[in-house]
Amino acid sequence: MNAYILNKLPVIEKALDDSFTSDIPETERIVQSMKYSLMAGGKRIRPVLCLAACEMFSDQQDPSPAIHAAVSLEMIHTMSLIHDDLPAMDNDDLRRGKPTNHVVYGDDIAILAGDALLSQSFQNVAQNTVGVDPARVLDVVIRLGKCVGPVGLAGGQVMDLICEGKGDDVSLQDLQWIHTHKTATLLMASVACGAILGGATPEEVEACEQFALKIGLAFQVADDILDCTASTEELGKTAGKDENVDKTTYPKLLGMDGARAEAEQLVAEAKQAMEPFGERATALLALADFIIDRKN
């Protein structure tokens, strides 16, 4: 595991847990369902990227000005996992080695828990981010909103569904559009929100976004490769699923070696975008390596 992630995980886990303070008995069930998925572990890549980007521009670390944005990013990511796993979508029973949310709570509550996590993500960052110019917090809200909508997670997922039925007619361009929007936009928002809350200029935010776009695509290529090569036990989710549903993947379009080369190229471009920041970018660069080298 990456040292920076290991260092930040306890802070992030605590902030995630602290984000639920409700003790209203009527909300017990939905809060249980939300926490079941939000607190299910995982590498917390998005919160870590957010905190690392913030630290490039701000000296304040404990608490980071971006800690609540980091929590909101994980809430959004968790919402997308809960909804993607539904029988009406990918119909997955297993996630991070545990039964998926709808298996435990039912499809209806899983849908509502996702909706609640999504709305709470906006409330959380707007309500709890203190000591930052409100205009910067609004900018964060805008970016979080954009990365879920038609040019974000949901739009990417719909294009993915449309392309699933098209078999070999899916081009590399389609695949890149899907992954840019399904995966990369949330990573772009992660570093952009961190940078903005740390005080970055628009140009600096833009450089961070380029970095994350490239990492995001590399992340997805690595995921496609892992789906072909790792076992269900190693992944903590159903392996070989892409091939089972005849899904277009990078290994399929480029071959396994081609996909590996593509991932390396993307990581190189990501690192290049960080060059202006020199030493300050050390944590983000190590995270880029971690993403391409990860075994699960």
Add this chain to the structure above:
Amino acid sequence: MNAYILNKLPVIEKALDDSFTSDIPETERIVQSMKYSLMAGGKRIRPVLCLAACEMFSDQQDPSPAIHAAVSLEMIHTMSLIHDDLPAMDNDDLRRGKPTNHVVYGDDIAILAGDALLSQSFQNVAQNTVGVDPARVLDVVIRLGKCVGPVGLAGGQVMDLICEGKGDDVSLQDLQWIHTHKTATLLMASVACGAILGGATPEEVEACEQFALKIGLAFQVADDILDCTASTEELGKTAGKDENVDKTTYPKLLGMDGARAEAEQLVAEAKQAMEPFGERATALLALADFIIDRKN
């Protein structure tokens, strides 16, 4: 139809339509699905309440400082309708006289269209509200977020699902909790957001919220009464559905006359909350009458 609503509808419909400017071909399908439900008509009660509340405190009318908040409120309401209608939830095929979103686009796209509308609602109000102190816009974001989460729409819906199986064990208190959170909180947010963007003080915002809480509950009592008395054709949705699924309703707990009296009492309390505003509250008071007198 209420005169204030008739007056505001063209402005609201145009603002709703204008909120989609994307011409990216890859987003065509999801945007179609979002617009299908968002532009399906309806009384636009929430946007109208938002604009009317704003006008109590601001002279600026065209455009209203609250027009984008009004659009966001309708996006949130539409998301909740799309998700509620899903087979995994209420399983309704008909809404406003048209096939529901998932009947036309499939369950998967309907779920994603709801997610996209929800996230776009936050982006929209944060990005497009101009000429207002950013701290006030953040306050609006917080209230919109809260009214969808565990102490809002989603929490109310989960309690509703839990109570559906309990038959006669559901108390009037449970029913009020459900309707406060399923229905009233979004109306409260509608007037609160309008008032805040119009420049209201916290005490004025609080009075508007009390008004909307009472209207919201009255609205739900009226809805329960209509479900018992109106035909499917009149409603534009399946009538008698509550009784079919053995749902606890106000008429069931209080009798039809008791339910009617409860609705009138709630409207009287709503009007009382508006007394401090005198003439300025005329539009909101007429809306309260419209809500209790509506035939569909």
